Amino acid sequence: MNPTKLLSIQGLRTEFPTPDGPLAAVNGVNLEIARGDVLGIVGESGSGKTVLGLSIMGLVDQPGRVTAGRITFDGTDVTNYSEAQWQGLRGNKVAMIFQDPTTSLNPVQRIGAQMIEAIQAHRDISSDAARQIVREAMVRVGINSPDERLEAYPHQFSGGMRQRVVIATALLNAPDLIIADEPTTALDVTVQAQILRDMRRLCRDTGTALIWISHDLGVVAQIAHRVAVMYAGRIVEQGATEEMLKSPSHPYTVGLMASMPANTPRGQRLASIPGGLPQLSNLPKGCSFAPRCTHATEACEILPDLCFTSANHAVRCVSPLHERGQHATGD
């Protein structure tokens, strides 16, 4: 047992009932995060990455619910927490940042008031003391002259500034874990780069663990120590960022990297993965990726486990690709 382990997820399954039967958006996910760790979760839309984040936060909307598995946070089993217990944890020990900062902020309340409220919800503290914490958090995410900004309303901020306010709010109660779901997807590359740097520095300075969910491997590569690739509700490959990007082993990861325009010479056809995501309510029996996989054999009719191929690299595939895949640069 690792003493620094902060979050541990075992066999997590989150289902949504549909007329065609239950649909497992998260289908047997195991994850572990230590303090100060940055984990990137990559997947396409419908892969279950967002529902995984929501499940960890106890935020899955009815009628969806966690039907199996265990979530242990800082040594405590939180799987069956009541809403009241979750409220003590959320925004306090764990915080979440969403893609669209506009919907995370109250449009008719001043920024400062919202942020002070976030502190006072969890701590018995004077407004003056709370204001001081808010000021410090704003400076930490690169918002200068915080006193002026605290009196402003969300609509007076640009998209990038709003996301900074949301990040500052997440930091207020010094959480042990932040889950960020596509936090920079709606932003320009220049602003995205600024926020990536700020988050990278914050995690280094404060030892906060971070789960960064994104569809963009390039973004995740900039910030995460480890990467998990999700496909149809399962983790199909997981490993130390550098090692995994250098030698992706699951055909899906290889295909994903090959279809990034930056990895193919200009004007040439991109290697695309044929077909689309399978119906989650009607998954193929074995490997979910097999119907789109050019390497699929009969052996793929049995669901493979996530097996370690090296100390820092695990793959869910019966015949993982060991070569450097198609991620060739330049030549």
Place this chain on the structure above:
Amino acid sequence: MPQVIELKSVHRSFGKKTDLADRIATAFGAKSTAHVLKAVDDVDLTIEQGEVLGLVGESGCGKSTLGRLVAGILPHDSGDVLFNGKPMADKTKEKTGAGLGVQMIFQNPAAALDPRQRIVDAITEAPIAHGLIQRSEAHAFAIEALGRVGLREDALDRYPHQFSGGQRQRICIARALAVNPEVVVCDESVASLDVSIQAQIINLFLDLRDSLNLSYLFISHDISVVEHVSDRIAVMYLGQIVEIAPASDLLENPLHPYTQALLSEVPTLDKPLSEEHALEGELPSPLSPPSGCRFHPRCPIAMEECRSLAPQLEPRRTGHRVSCLAVGKEP
């Protein structure tokens, strides 16, 4: 190569209505402030036959407005928009036969298609209305149009909601091509698609260019996508083009400090993001652009005269034009 599209000092402004506060201020003798946003400010641009011209820039820089001007679905205030040497028809006024030669494909295919219109009708409506085909030919015509974008005949009688995002974008492409355009304006046409689907659509664009000798204006915030498809790339900042060059030249030797910063902030798999911000702050409000060179407040190499003197887009190398006072002319 003949030029299919030529823009000569094109302007387009949007007015902001005076609100109550302005009226009161004016009534009390305050100088009335002009609320005019110059979205496209003195732009010269050409697109050659069979060429893909990429257009990049941050949100709010005017790239979508420029795309709409080229497509003729937004009238320009002054200057000339020429299609094959003749003034572009104003599609907002003329109803029949106007500017079929330039078509546009938008970001969100779900919004671009009528949810209650069958695919066969969506594709054949325009060619029938413009007398390109007879109603009796519609069925066969639609099958051929769908085949061009990789969809089968069984799509004809279905409705948009029965397709995935990537398939819907294929339908939009089929519809745009149904009137035999020479130029297609793609405004963030692959932005809402997953990486593997995005690769399929980019391949389709490249194939169609070769088979139909199409020209594209390819607008995207995603530089790696633009880099992949474009022959030449134009960089826009606050309504103006600041640099335009052949794609490889622009990416390998960007001359404008804004282009340099923009390119360095693109997250990639093989190089980590630098520790320092390449660009401070965000795009200034286009309602009150900075004096002189519009980039000077964020420019790392700004000189004193940049505050007052507006640079012109001037050739620096073959086919490479830059609008910057600090970048020296090559002998």
